[in-house]
Amino acid sequence: MGRNTEIYRFDKEKASAYLYKDLQHRIFHTGTFREYLKNRKKDLSGYEISFDKILGTVKSDINMITADELFEINLFLSDEIHSAFERESYSVRENHFLDLCKHYGILLLYELPTSTVCTSYMFQYGNYTQYFPIEEMRDVDGGINIDSKDFLCFNDYMILLTEKILSEKLNEYGHDFTENEKKVIDEIKAENINNSLLSEEVENEFIYLKDIISTDDSGPEAQTVYYAYDFFLKSLEMKSLIDLNKNPRIVILDS
Known part of the structure; x- marks a missing residue:
């Protein structure tokens, strides 16, 4: 099984009102969430996911949920949806799953498409946090x-990194930036005008990627290009969707 990476934001009120109640009491297509966790604990050694802890977090503030806990909720809901709609196509079942998650306040921002692309994206996250440490x-x-x-x-x-890749046509095709895209890029550059380290790292990473693709055009680094x-486009979209007041935390599932 390949690598899977997904990025989520949350609606605290919906989770507290709907997800909490259904995880606590609802009998889904094949059973309850409590039964699901009990079975997982039987099957997996060292399994430490707590039903009560998840419920407490969902009730008080789902933004503080751990990635492992969110993974279990998503896996449970996905299994239930795919079981309940087993005669439907995979895409239809996935749409049902996403709609249910949205109802519960679990909002998917970005699902990376392949294992190699997942590795590429998380490589860039690791590269960034090496110079700009993040409390996680x-x-x-x-x-x-x-x-x-x-x-x-x-x-x-x-x-900024992908804008440079596209501007320099390192990916061979480039991109004709819209006025709105140019505006966002200019705003980011203006906000970071005194952040010389950021511009240096964008430039250094661009040079590194340019060198890499000359010898390896299939690895995770090349996928960044x-x-x-x-x-x-997805980074622009996420920037527009994340409201710091409503979405104070982001969870990245990476498995």
């Missing part, structure tokens, strides 16, 4: 819960 709630399996302000700073780095257009 990191889990054993690799997922993280981080402050949205920190995530948006990393997201700005991704916008060849997937730059999609990274750029």
Whole structure:
């Protein structure tokens, strides 16, 4: 099984009102969430996910949920949806799952498409945090819960890096930037006018990637170049969707 990376924000009120109640009492298609966790504990050694802790977090503030806990909620809901709609196509079942998550206040921002692209994106996250340390709630399996302000700073780095890749046509095709895209880029640069380290790291990473693709055009680093257009658009979209007042935390599932 390949690597899977997903990025989430949350609606605290919906989770407290709807997700809490259904995780606590609802009998889904094949059973309850409590029964699901009991079975997981039987099957997995060292399994430490707590039903009561998850319920407490969902009730008080889902923004503080750990990546491991969110993974279990998502896996449970996904299994239930795919079981309940087993005669439907995979895409229809996935749409049902996303709609249910939205109802529960679990809002998917970005699902990376392939294992190599996941590695590429998280490589850039690791590269960024090497120079700009972020306080994280990191889990054993690799997922993280981080402050949205920190995530948006990393997201700005991704916008600037991919903008340079596209401007220099390192991906061969380039991109004709819209006026709105140019405005966002200019705003990021203006906000970081005194942040020389950020501009230096964008430049250094660009040079590194340019060198890498001359000898390796299939590895995760090269995917930053060849997937730059999609990274750029999704980063812009996430920047527009994340409201620091409503979405104070971001969870990245990475397994």
